[in-house]
Amino acid sequence: MTGGTAREASLVQQTFALLQKNILVQWRRLGHVVLEWLQHLAWIFMLFLILAIRDSPRPSAYSPAEVLGRLDEFSNKTFPVGYISTIPAIRDIMQRVSRSTIIPKISVQEFQNTFDLVDVVDENITVGVEFENEFTYFIRYHLYTIPNPNDYLADKGYCENSEYRCRPLEYWKLGFISLQASIDSAIVERNTKQSLWDGMAATEVVKMKAVDYTERTVLYMGIFMYGMSMCFITLSYLMTLQITRERRKTRELMRMMGLKDLAFWLSWGLLYTVSAIIIATLMALVATTYIFVQSSFGVIFLLFCLYGIATVCFNCMLSTLFRKHRLTAILGFFLTLFLAALGLLPLVNAMPKSLEVFLSIFHPFSFAVGMVESMHMANDLQGTYFSDISGDSSHILSSAIYLTLDSVLYIILTLYFDKIIPDKHGVRHEPLFCLRPSFWSKKKMSPVPLREGERIEKDLGDYVEKVPIELLGKEAIRISNVKKMYNGKDKKTEALRGLNLDIYEGQITALLGHSGAGKTTLLNILSGMCGATSGSSNIYDHPLSDLSLRQEIQRKIGFCPQFDVNFELLTVKENLKVFAQIKGVHRSKVKSEVEKVLCDLDIDNIQDLRANKLSGGQRRKLTLAIALLGDPEILLLDEPTAGLDPFSRHRVWSILKERKVGHVTLFSTQFMDEADILADRKAVLSNGRLKCVGSSFFLKRKWGIGYHLRMQVTSPCDTEAITLLIKQHVFSAKLSTQNVEDLTFTLPFENMDAFPALFSDLEGHVGRDIVSYGVSITTLDDVFLKLEGEAEIEKGDYGVFAHEQNEEEDHFSSEPEDSILLMSDSGTPTISGLALWRQQVLAVARIRYLKLIHDMKGIRSILLLLVLFILPLVTFTIVMNSSHSINTWELTPHLYFRRPGERNHRYYSNLLLVNTTGTRQKGSIIFNYQHCKLKNSIWHIKNILSLKAELKQQGVPRAFTI
Template identity: 45%
Template sequence: QLKTNHSVWEQLDLTRAMVMGEAAVVEIDNFPRAIILIYLVIAFSPFGYYLAIHIVAEKERKLKEFLKILGLHDTAFWLSWVLLYVSLIFVMSILMAVIATASSLFPQSSAFVIFLLFFLYGVSSVFFALMLTPLFKKSKHVGIVEFLATLVFGFVGLNIVLLEDFPKSFVWILSPLCQCSFLIGVAQVMHLEDYEDGATFANINAGPYPLCISLVLLVLDSIFYLLVAVYLDQVIPGEFGLRRTPFFFMKPSFWSKHRKNYKELYESSINGSLSFSEIVEPVPSEFQGKEAIRISCVQKTFRKKGETVEALRNLSFDIYEGQITALLGHSGTGKTTLMNILCGLCPPSDGFVSVYGHRVSEIDEMLEVRQIAGVCPQSDIHFDILTVEENLSIFAAIKGIPQNDLIQEVQKVLLDLEMQPIRDNQAKKLSGGQKRRLSVGVAVLGNPKVLLLDEPTAGMDPCSRHIVWNLLRSRKAKRVTVFSTHFMDEADILADRKAVISQGMLKCLGSSLFLKSKWGIGYRLSMHIDAYCNTEATTSLIRQHIPAASLIQENDEQLVYTLPLKDMDKFAGLFSDLDTHSHLGVITYGVSMTTLEDVYLKLEVEAEIDQADYSVFHSQQAQEEMDTKSLDDMEQSLLMLSEAKAPAMSNSALWKKQVSTIAKVHFLSLKRENKCVR
């Protein structure tokens, strides 16, 4: 140094040491940096957490399946959620990239490269949470699992960058985990910060583990998670909805949508349908050939606490266009199960159900049914945070009603159901009856050809019930209306045909007059009596005229007798004698015909007897005559398929409308929920 007059230390300072050979991954041996890596991994976890719990919560409320019943495409449902959270991640990624490059974390790196790394990881974390949602039925579980999975996989990725001798082959095996790919990318950025001029597009391919590989892996992970999420949603059995077979995508029918042979479909339905028998009233000739809904030998079983429960037993009958059909029965008789089958919420265990020739147990055919159907489920389905008018507008858009007609259609429904005074009220603040009216309003939007209403007037006051009745009567022509109820007066007034279901079996089907004359107990003679009434003498007098009269109710103020229909010609003589025998203590009397409720109660008693010997009933059903409809009638039914209402929009336009509409709903819900929290 003294001879050359040069500083050795300056030369040593300019000397750079290089390690021969490259490690499998970038090594991070700084503990503070390891903490930063873990923080960055979980930074986007809240987005996945809230996305997962919101989607599963909608599944719990049956909202997702109801939206699908209205015609919402699966891809539109998924994309609406993705758009919302990707937008939030986009904003957060910009902020994080600006902070990281402006601070001492990544001061030399390109802000855009850092943004790209953060954004792609955020998107992949959202799709990762999306992939978990089909596996869970409870929202509180999926959120916890999503966070723990992110944390665990984050520590796995941390081990990759910390261990010097971590096998490179394992890195590729763990590449489907977005947390690992992201941490390797961040570690590479730190390496470039230490030994290069930071992470830029110029050196994106440099280093022991190029940053471009991490970016590509994050993109591939997102695609992989999305495909798995859609697949699991299609095949995992749930409480509601139809499910595909595990290898559905390998079937030619999935890729080539060809028109079904509806002639064969109807022939198979006819061969298994119930013929007109003593429990089924023949329909008038003008309805022959107008079978819109065909139910043939339908059975539905459930597993409950290790036991098999039969909800429906060999149910067979037809429902006609231009008529209102009521399903009668008390709770637990199978009405809702049958409605769920008609809506596509659950498939029958056995048998055949078709709506205008489309089998409801086939997913692709059920999509055709949903284009012409309006559904009011038993539970109220709506968006709580939105107003009545906003709910109707949202559901109208999902159904594909054109924007030019949407406002007019919403106003018409508000007017028909007299909901103008509550149009600006939030759905969650409505009373039970008002919520039911809103559900009915959603069902009738777009004037669908098929209306399926499960106890539509439950919880309504008498005035609201009459409003709904008038609406259904006004829309009866050239449409199919099916509703379930346990209000006998409602069925008697509103329905053209009543199907009484008990113990999952069809007990009778026909008009009120048919049911009353077939299963009625005759007339009721009600007497208002005083304290000195001679019951024995009164009964003796009545039986002098009508020997088959029976005393069914007796108290201090009233006597009630049943009088057979066949003895109606003897009523005049009986009434004359009652008027002359004033000493009997009868103050007033009156005669009324059998009510539908009397018929129902009588059938319930018979059903309890039949329950003890179901096998006999089953064999009798199997031996009934087959329907002998002519070929001309069948062809007339087939022609009705062409009359079904076509969707108001093209498929692509409807899909775009649904995506934007559902995304708008999610945004409004998020905005108003935050406002409520404040």
């Protein structure tokens, strides 16, 4: 193997080339880009408006602490309490409660079962008490009488210095605290035989210092959380649309040229990361102005930024899962909508850490972990800061770590799915490919000498021409028993049925065959655009099935596919530059390489024309030019001159001939003259099999009919006499065509010796019954026609036609629609008036119906995905509901005890101790509290509720209520 420009495709060069291309494309479609940005900004503006109207920044203020009175000062005319007695101890406790000195007017009633009790509680007739055991109990109020005990569902604070509007005070005003104190006293009295009633009754109730205005409702915070989670929704839609489109159109071909997967994803990822950062900056500005007023801009910006990057990575992952760009984009849109709902979960309640870690694989949830907590802190008039990242702002760190890990996870999954879910073209890796050692060890190609004379085409016997001795051992491509089966929806197509063929270095080989013979399929397999179903193909003795070597092999190949490849908004020159860099042409040589190819193919006059403005032939030349870039050792060309003018065809032929030595060239063509002139060897395929292979001379000798003797005769003419004359010299001559004034005979090659005598005899008849005559040799067309037969050709044509129909998405383009409407089978209008109108309506209705069925598949996929992603949400909601956690607040000493420096977090409240003695009571209860690592004398509590705690004072256990 010789030749080839030195090429080494580096990740940086490829990424840079594609990124440059992406930026250029964005620039060329500036109008669209502006519209896209208007969409992004519309979302941010909407959020800004909602915030500006709903929640203008308020001055920081606290409502002060105030003493509400003694516990026994609560007085209600009647205070009915119901309970269910399941064990005698409960009745005993409630009997004691009925004698409560804290609530003198209490009346206690026993109920038979929970339903009866719930009925009266629901009607707000009585307050319910349910015991789990003799120490644990629930107090049940009518749902709307006291604020929801769940901190996140309740209006916290909101006192505005007015007792009337102070919701948390309902706990005091409606007797909740006094009842709880009564039950606690009864339990303590029953178990310790000591009475706490008097002390308890004298306990003073104090409203803690609280933030003056904080409206903590799920709805309110949920709207903003949801709005913030969806700030990248338009970006997601447009990104998936573009990536999936390019992935489908050109990615596999670029991959075939040696493009590294990561370079492709990075080029898009980096472009959209810039957009995400701009959106993140604007969002952070809006959020810090209206929601996180006390927080540092940097912290909020960081979270938005990381969320944006994770979104970009997520979209890349999504783009690997589907082929259709619209479907992917719509799906991405709905997924963002639904995943953003996951961000609401941290609002509802404190969730177990394990569930938080599990849900953090969804980036909107990870984002919400930081944002929701920051919102709660903002409601407490606290801000989040980098300096506090290990303290109260630690949730920011968790969120940032989750989002970073999400991004890494999505990138890994993108690369993985990209390998195991191939696009329309491309080779599928097995799911566990990364566990194979060969995947990680980068083998270098070292050609292994071939065993001389071992020919895999030998099965065809006489149909294969023997290659000259100097070619033996120069087999560059060896195709052995290759089969390819396409599994369509309705039927399977066997495109190749055990093909054997050797392609030699230093030769140009042509693939001939009827439409649908399998030429394109073979070239696609060799180029790596698709895999074979079975059999092996080796390139320089390296099996193509070894995926670890594939990239190495592919870099040596220049491939011109049947379809045209280019980036439409780039000029011819820009296209060539990008592809040269992808192919690994050194940066310093890109310019000269591009100029050489432009000049070789005579397209330098159109180098500044955009690809979407090129004619069919010019596009073809561009695709060929791309294949020639980097002077690849192996050229695989699928109908390279289709659509070219004769001048350009000759130019292509001379280029291929010039670079023949030391290179391998394999091309397919429908032009027999092209194969005849250009190719050293022609391989004729028929229905997926090799029919024969050899030089033109060999094929013509073997299948040609010999020579054609054409003569113009006078009319009327004695055909029999002329035939007899010819047969006298060439006995096996045959009259092949006969017209009024023309006769054509075929003369076999073997009778060439008889030709001089035949011609001199014919000369004698010229001017009498023969006007003139001439002889021509069999062409490859004749060979082809003989080999295939007309019936075969028709069959092949039909096959391809059917296939193309399947391939194209526009089944229902308007053209067939029109033809259905206007023409009968014979092509002439046969009906008119009402009948025609009826037929048109039916036809259009049928087309609409078929379109709907077609779209249903997409809708089904969307629904399936939605269900999959909603499932965690639904499960979580069920779990939450079943645990009654939303409307229940369990009071445990744990809530009130915290380490110094620990944030005043959710259910944790600081303990209020009011020392009215005027002395610092060393050794007293205050001293003991200080040793319990409690932060004392803090005038701040979320709700004023009772706590049952037990502390030892001077070794004596004392139960009391705070």
